Amino acid sequence: MSVTLQDSDCPVILRGVRTHFDRVRNVWVLLAPERVLKLDDIGRAILDEIDGTRSFGEITAILAEKYDAPPERISEDARTYLSGLIARRMVEAR
Amino acid sequence: MSAPRANPPMAMLAELTHRCPLSCPYCSNPLELERKDRELTTDEWKDVFTQAAEMGVLHVHFSGGEPASRRDLEEMVAHARDAGLYTNLITSGIGLTRRRLEALDSCGLDHVQLSLQGVDAQMADLVGGYKGGFDRKMQVAGWIGEIGFPLTLNAVMHKKNFDRLEETIAIALDMGARRLEVATVQFHGWAAKNRAALMPTREQAKQARLTVNAARARLAGVLVIDYVPADHHSDYPKPCMGGWASTGINIAPDGSVLPCHAAHTIEGLNFDKAHERPLKDIWYNSHAFNAFRGFDWMQEPCRSCELKTKDFGGCRCQAMAIAGDAAATDPVCIKSPLHAELVRRAEADAEDDADLIYRLMPD
Numbered sequence: 501m502s503v504t505l506q507d508s509d510c511p512v513i514l515r516g517v518r519t520h521f522d523r524v525r526n527v528w529v530l531l532a533p534e535r536v537l538k539l540d541d542i543g544r545a546i547l548d549e550i551d552g553t554r555s556f557g558e559i560t561a562i563l564a565e566k567y568d569a570p571p572e573r574i575s576e577d578a579r580t581y582l583s584g585l586i587a588r589r590m591v592e593a594r
Numbered sequence: 595m596s597a598p599r600a601n602p603p604m605a606m607l608a609e610l611t612h613r614c615p616l617s618c619p620y621c622s623n624p625l626e627l628e629r630k631d632r633e634l635t636t637d638e639w640k641d642v643f644t645q646a647a648e649m650g651v652l653h654v655h656f657s658g659g660e661p662a663s664r665r666d667l668e669e670m671v672a673h674a675r676d677a678g679l680y681t682n683l684i685t686s687g688i689g690l691t692r693r694r695l696e697a698l699d700s701c702g703l704d705h706v707q708l709s710l711q712g713v714d715a716q717m718a719d720l721v722g723g724y725k726g727g728f729d730r731k732m733q734v735a736g737w738i739g740e741i742g743f744p745l746t747l748n749a750v751m752h753k754k755n756f757d758r759l760e761e762t763i764a765i766a767l768d769m770g771a772r773r774l775e776v777a778t779v780q781f782h783g784w785a786a787k788n789r790a791a792l793m794p795t796r797e798q799a800k801q802a803r804l805t806v807n808a809a810r811a812r813l814a815g816v817l818v819i820d821y822v823p824a825d826h827h828s829d830y831p832k833p834c835m836g837g838w839a840s841t842g843i844n845i846a847p848d849g850s851v852l853p854c855h856a857a858h859t860i861e862g863l864n865f866d867k868a869h870e871r872p873l874k875d876i877w878y879n880s881h882a883f884n885a886f887r888g889f890d891w892m893q894e895p896c897r898s899c900e901l902k903t904k905d906f907g908g909c910r911c912q913a914m915a916i917a918g919d920a921a922a923t924d925p926v927c928i929k930s931p932l933h934a935e936l937v938r939r940a941e942a943d944a945e946d947d948a949d950l951i952y953r954l955m956p957d
């Protein structure tokens with residue numbers, strides 16, 4: 501089974517996965533079962549727009565607008581990023 | 595010698611108690627189990643979690659024995675979560691009721707890791723040494739799913755169950771687990787007494803790898819599988835995670851602070867108690883934590899080996915157990931003079947058909 505993400509899919513951050521500001525290391529992280537992922541600004545910006553109701557297409561449109569970047573580029577980056585999290589069972593596409 | 599600079603720990607293993615209704619023959623607890631009256635109090639544990647969060651720990655794993663044996667588990671989870679920690683409960687499920695799970699849910703428990711002793715009642719109850727354990731566990735798994743906790747199933751694999759790996763994967767899927775840990779038994783603690791009953795064959799270890807790889811491909815996006823291979827059948831040792839005292843900090847039931855759960859077996863190391871010395875001081879400055887940090891402590895062949903920055907010379911506890919010297923090369927390594935003997939013994943143990951020796955609680 502391959503992991504794909506369509507524009508109409510609605511990504512959700514799964515329970516047990518949450519962003520956290522690590523005060524000691526001064527960095528944002530994504531906490532998940534047995535895993536800690538360091539979040540860069542882009543990763544955080546993507547995850548911040550996931551609210552459980554917005555579709556992937558809507559999220560990328562918001563990001564493109566917010567960061568004044570080409571939508572195709574944003575869409576490609578966000579798809580790669582979220583597909584990685586889907587494969588790791590941290591995000592689900594519904 | 596000045597100690598190499600350490601980074602803050604990422605994770606804490608909190609062994610709340612050694613008490614457990616099961617008596618698994620591969621339990622990682624020490625042979626000398628602590629009694630209830632030696633356990634840290636609720637307030638002492640809470641202070642440990644506060645200190646852990648302040649020094650940079652992100653995940654706390656509530657473990658044991660069976661952590662549910664502590665009636666104050668819920669209170670400690672709530673405290674750890676309030677301190678900002680990610681809370682994981684490592685449990686056999688025995689001792690948990692639906693009500694307790696609901697209470698843990700409202701305390702903010704993030705994740706549950708359930709251990710599996712076997713794929714059916716016959717096997718599971720034999721390995722766990724507890725009649726009815728399997729049925730109870732399946733019931734608990736149902737409640738975990740209904741409440742919605744993210745679940746990891748942890749299956750310790752060995753000679754007696756490796757051939758049922760596919761069924762183990764099927765159970766993880768049935769339970770709705772997101773992760774499965776296929777962990778080949780590590781021969782520390784009680785497992786060291788059970789080598790002849792548990793050592794997998796080379797063929798089993800090889801087949802397991804194939805099964806895991808096929809399942810990973812088939813179940814991408816459904817089930818994440820972490821695999822801990824059988825190192826006695828390998829040419830190179832498993833890396834000591836990031837190096838000695840680099841990543842995790844363990845607290846034993848009596849408050850002893852250890853770099854890893856088997857570290858108490860290493861002669862010459864004295865472990866401070868969490869209620870007697872600040873955790874941060876223990877982590878950065880104690881002799882035991884600095885003993886094998888960096889590379890200066892290494893002997894040949896590790897000292898001049900380029901792989902040392904990747905595997906850190908393997909496991910110190912295994913070097914202690916087999917080479918009799920914690921600073922020696924892990925005998926799993928093909929460059930160790932003890933490798934041939936280790937392989938010979940592993941193969942002999944794999945062919946054996948010994949009975950299980952169960953873990954025993956002190957009276």
Ligand code: SF4
Pocket residue numbers: 830831895896897899900901902903905906907908923924927928929930
């Ligand atoms: S010699 Fe030491 S460092 Fe090199 S591979 Fe073996 S255990 Fe690792």
Ligand code: SF4
Pocket residue numbers: 833834835838853854855856857908909910911912
């Ligand atoms: S010394 Fe051994 S048991 Fe301890 S963390 Fe390293 S590999 Fe694991």
